[in-house]
Amino acid sequence: MKISATILTILAVLGLGGAALAAEELLGAGATFPEPLYSKMFDVYYSQTGNKVNYQGIGSGGGIQQILGKTVDFGGTDAFLTPEQLAKSPDNPLLHIPTAMGAVVVTYNLPGKPQLKMTPDVIAGIFLGLIKNWNDSRITGLNPGVQLPGDPIVVVHRSDGSGTTFVFTDYLSKVSPEWKEKVGAGTAVKWPLGLGGKGNPGVAGLVQQMKGAVGYVELSYAKKNNLPYAVVKNRAGNFIVPSIKSVSLAAGASMPDDTRVSITDTDAKDGYPISAFTWILVYKEQAYGDRKASKAKALAKLLWWMTHEGQKYNADLLYAPLSGEVKTKAEKIIKSMTFNGQPILK
């Protein structure tokens, strides 16, 4: 009895040891926005497969630099690569694999935390400094039931370069020609007015401290912290409440095969208009440097898992999961990954 138990223990240890030897360690770095989701996914993935994945949230810019420098196995980014950035690796193209969707909401400090309705013109007007007070007829006209004070509007924006700022200013550039001409879109822009706060907590903190302040934060942050946020009119003319569902629906618009697309100001009927993807960047040909086939395979399998089983963790952490159409595109992209010209996944 005792001996067989010992043998079993030894076998178990050997078995584990074998698994540990076969396991691959993958390294990623980039966007901070999906970091909580990736941490959760990689934790689960490790317990299921024994494959360890490390992800450092150093920002999208850093993620792009690191994958271009080939110091990581994959990069994370909230902004798809520009043609100039893609041209930096002409022989071995970088692939974009969408993993989740997020949204940016307009939050404010008003008595009674009303849920305001806003049109693209109103949002652009506020952030351009054209609408100066809360009782401006352009706001009150949209919100007949709400008592709005005459307080001046204090604009709060992100002080740090951020994918959230990119999504928000990208949206404003699409809906307001004046914004496009005067400010434009970027991870950091020259704001016409207002104060800067660091990160979502910095913006939310300033907004909550100041009566009449308005700012923009990630949907997940606003939900977790119970902040009020605006219902926004989309291109189809519907007022859309930002939610995991309406964000997922924003991707219903026509998608290119490489998924490199901005879905702000979506033409989807029920989609929330300030939504965006976050991507993982990998090289199409995985046999570079001294990489082994086993590592390439582990990476492709991880990406497959993240876009399939892994998706069930999205909603829990307040990220919108990929819609069916996007998933199909992601599958095609992952299957296009090769090792020495041979497809990695069949």
Added chain:
Amino acid sequence: MRRERLFRNLLRLAAWLVGLNVLVISITLFWGASPTLRHFGLGFLWSSHWNPVTDEFGALPFLAGTLATSFLALALSLPLSLSMAILLGEFLRVGWLSNVFKSLVDLIAAVPSVIFGYWGLMVLVPLVREAEMWLMPLGQSVGIEIMPYGVGVLTASLVLAVMIIPNTAAIAREVLELVPRDLKEAAYSFGATRYEVVRSVIVPYARSGIFAGILLSLGRALGETMAVTMVIGNTNEMPANLFAPANTMASVIANELAEATTAIHYSSLVAVGLVLFLVTTVINFIGTYIIKKMTVQA
């Protein structure tokens, strides 16, 4: 004998490594900033436009923000830190109260700057906002626009002023304690009062040391990042007045470096770092010169 030589060589090596380190940092900064310096030239220093979308970069708003907050903080903190130093170096040299004061000053130096930033944001910002609301009509009557933001140059300077107290206070106290006894006693024997001794003997004798302490304080204020970025409002524009939001060199680097996606944006942030490095160096050189002058006269 061989051990002596080995020891001396080890010391030499360590000293060279420290020197080399500074050299390598400056070379790295110059190298990283060179695309910006080539593109904008000296105009980088005069331009107040900072627009990552159109790739226009100028460091003037941040240079102004750093100098304004640092010198204002110094002006605000000196009366407090020097009083503390004179009290502990002359009037209250021993005893439990002296020890309590000394530990408290040291404690300020040990508090991480993010804690000061948090305190500034939670306590100081609302207070400054109240004051600004009260001052708003007054400002209007003399043509100064004061917005009750609570964050801005003044708030950042107040937080910095508290943070840099220990640098001046601790060093000034130590040099005050070093003033020779016979000098002081000679003054007393002429019938000088305590105030007169402090004013005419102790402070003049120790002034080069006191100035060295002030210089250290200024150095800390120039480079402080976290606490400032939390309360200054992070507006990349020239501050219109004391109450306006602004940004500093250290703060803009910390804010924008991680997501600077274009090469020129990244390089411009490194160039801001180079300017900060040069400003600190120049101020240190001037400081050392003044200290030397003072010592000769004393």
